[in-house]
Amino acid sequence: MEFxxxxxxxxxxxxxxxxxxxDETDLIGVDTSISPRFDCxxxxxxMVPIYYIGINGKIYEYKED
Ligand SMILES: [Zn+2]
Structure with missing residues (x-):
């Protein structure tokens, strides 16, 4: 996966x-509108995923400004 x-x-x-x-670890009490992310x-x-379908079925897509 590309971040x-x-x-x-x-x-x-x-x-x-x-x-x-x-993603799994984040599920408890965390806002699922935010994609999994890493420190650069x-x-x-x-760092955010360019395209990722979460384990809860939510699609996270990076969009260039
Ligand atoms: Zn950076």
Missing amino acids: ICLKCKTKERIPHEVVEFL QNCSGK
Whole structure:
């Protein structure tokens, strides 16, 4: 799965299992309108999935501004 940093636009591939694990862990008491995200290695930004269907069936799609 490809993730992109909202700040510096760096792209990184993250294994699907890792994202699903994070998604599952996040389900309890967390706003599901927010996609799983990671800290960017290059800056202080957040990395979001470019396209991801969550385990709850929700589609998260990154849109360029
Ligand atoms: Zn970044």
